[in-house]
Amino acid sequence: MGINTDSPREALHIAGATGTMRVESLDYINNDQNGGDANGNGDLADDTYPLYVDSDGEFTLELQASSPTDGSDVFDHTSLPTSSVFLDSRDSNGEVTTTIGTYTITVNRPAILEVKYGISFEVYGSVLGTVLSDKMSRRIENFVMLSGDSRRYGPSSKSYTSRSSNSEVGRMYNGSSTYITLPAAGTYTVSFMGLVSSNMSSDASTTTSLATYVEFATGKDFVFMRLY
Structure with missing residues (x-):
């Protein structure tokens, strides 16, 4: 499928030098892993957070630990x-x-x-x-x-x-x-x-x-x- 193009080169192709994609489920209002305006300057454009892909191929802001201790005593x-x-x-x-x-x-x-x-x-x-x-x-x-x-x-x-x-x-x-x-x-x-x-x-x-x-x-x- 092509956006701004009639000749897509991938399954989803967003063409144009200024082409962007927005996923509102990942914004600071809908996702508690998004820190929003972390630097407090009123500009959300300069606050960015890493985007990951889980084992199902879905986008997520949460990076899962391989072996967290979750506050417990790991060595007794x-x-x-x-x-x-x-x-x-x-x-x-x-x-x-x-x-x-x-x-x-x-x-x-x-x-x-x-x-x-x-x-x-x-x-x-x-x-x-x-x-x-x-x-x-x-x-x-x-x-x-x-x-x-x-x-x-x-x-x-x-x-x-x-x-x-x-x-x-x-x-x-x-x-x-x-x-x-x-x-x-x-x-x-x-x-x-x-x-x-x-x-x-x-x-x-x-x-x-x-x-x-x-x-x-x-x-x-x-x-x-x-x-x-």
């Missing part, structure tokens, strides 16, 4: 067998890594995966909950990994130290966002990782690392993922 440390990690004082390289949780993503074409996360953690000197008091620093890091790829995506870390056994032990968070290329159709595993590292001990004759116990996901954690 009481039911995750590997959410806690212990860096032993005899560890030779001063670093230990654990997998906190995983997701499986299946795509039928190459895609881009957007990932945002916030993961909580608490730091102790032992599995008994001993408060650290040696004034030495520990680094607690979180990042994302994709099956078949050795890269660490969206790394976020904090350094923790304490000088007194009376120090307050509190919950902290790492958070980041990243984009991951899914190069072909297939099924991928997205893993949320936790890492703990320490200064090497000054007494190399007896120990090589600083003993550190970290419990990940003790608070309310979130994950947001969507495909492009």
